[in-house]
Amino acid sequence: MTSFIGPKGSTLGARVKFKSTWNRMFLFVVFLLVSILLSSCTFSSKPDPTPVKGGLRIVYLNVGQGASQLLISPSGKTMLIDAGNNDQEQVVLDDLKRYGIKRLDIVVGTHPDADHIGGLDKVIDQLDIGKVYMPRISSTTKTFESVLRSIQKKGLKVATAKSGVILDWDPQVEVKMLAPLQTYEDNNNMSAVMRVAYGKTSFLFTGDAESVSEKDMIASRQELHADVLLVGHHGSKSSTTPAFLKQVAPKYAIIQSGVDNKYGHPTPTILGRLKKAGIIVYRNDTQGIIDLSSNGTNIQITTER
Numbered sequence: 001m002t003s004f005i006g007p008k009g010s011t012l013g014a015r016v017k018f019k020s021t022w023n024r025m026f027l028f029v030v031f032l033l034v035s036i037l038l039s040s041c042t043f044s045s046k047p048d049p050t051p052v053k054g055g056l057r058i059v060y061l062n063v064g065q066g067a068s069q070l071l072i073s074p075s076g077k078t079m080l081i082d083a084g085n086n087d088q089e090q091v092v093l094d095d096l097k098r099y100g101i102k103r104l105d106i107v108v109g110t111h112p113d114a115d116h117i118g119g120l121d122k123v124i125d126q127l128d129i130g131k132v133y134m135p136r137i138s139s140t141t142k143t144f145e146s147v148l149r150s151i152q153k154k155g156l157k158v159a160t161a162k163s164g165v166i167l168d169w170d171p172q173v174e175v176k177m178l179a180p181l182q183t184y185e186d187n188n189n190m191s192a193v194m195r196v197a198y199g200k201t202s203f204l205f206t207g208d209a210e211s212v213s214e215k216d217m218i219a220s221r222q223e224l225h226a227d228v229l230l231v232g233h234h235g236s237k238s239s240t241t242p243a244f245l246k247q248v249a250p251k252y253a254i255i256q257s258g259v260d261n262k263y264g265h266p267t268p269t270i271l272g273r274l275k276k277a278g279i280i281v282y283r284n285d286t287q288g289i290i291d292l293s294s295n296g297t298n299i300q301i302t303t304e305r
């Protein structure tokens with residue numbers, strides 16, 4: 001009996017095995033299809049926050065009508081320039097979390113306008129902060145006072161952002177402040193302007209500096225050239241004068257502005273000027289987050305949309 005059942009049993013066993021192999025293959029194909037579907041979905045989602053090893057990364061966060069840039073150095077040092085408006089602070093905090101940022105070695109508030117420093121109070125409250133730079137300018141707005149309170153609460157002091165300051169950030173990256181060169185009455189012209197150089201690649205961060213500050217920067221004969229220009233004052237025609245653009249001579253321009261903003265930023269004048277100069281333009285309002293990485297020679301740019 002046993003010898004009779006034996007072979008029958010083993011045939012059944014083989015059949016079960018055969019069936020389970022098919023099941024496994026079927027599951028594998030389903031898994032494959034789902035993965036392909038998911039990867040094609042993530043194509044249109046936010047850029048991959050995985051750290052780029054040994055390179056400089058610059059993320060132009062999407063804070064609507066405002067400005068905010070996150071920089072991560074080759075050795076993992078971090079810097080945040082501006083943090084958008086008050087109503088965008090959660091966006092900034094979420095993005096910093098997504099990029100795994102718990103500490104900011106340097107925070108720069110380019111100037112006291114709300115669309116730049118609005119979100120800084122919460123960022124300073126919630127993260128470990130190294131050094132804070134802001135231009136020497138007083139403002140009586142609640143937003144500004146709130147940022148100063150957060151700085152005080154952390155026992156930090158504000159270092160003055162002005163031309164000539166060299167930031168101690170990462171030995172592989174040179175970070176220089178080019179402006180403000182003097183005291184201006186206008187808040188925008190008091191903007192801290194910074195040039196970041198890594199290997200053969202360079203980047204200019206302009207805040208809301210307008211033509212007056214641009215003129216002084218040209219006259220100061222500082223190195224202004226940059227591969228990537230953050231277009232001044234969200235693409236307002238008050239900035240990016242032809243003379244300044246000629247000196248910077250960028251390959252790429254980034255514009256941080258909100259969809260259908262009331263200021264009409266970026267203006268057709270500036271868009272036309274950039275186009276005429278053959279500069280490739282990236283915009284937060286149409287492309288979402290702009291994520292750039294440099295290996296010191298090449299620059300790679302990916303966008304959310």
Ligand SMILES: [Zn+2]
Nearest residue numbers: 113115208233
């Ligand atoms: Zn602004």
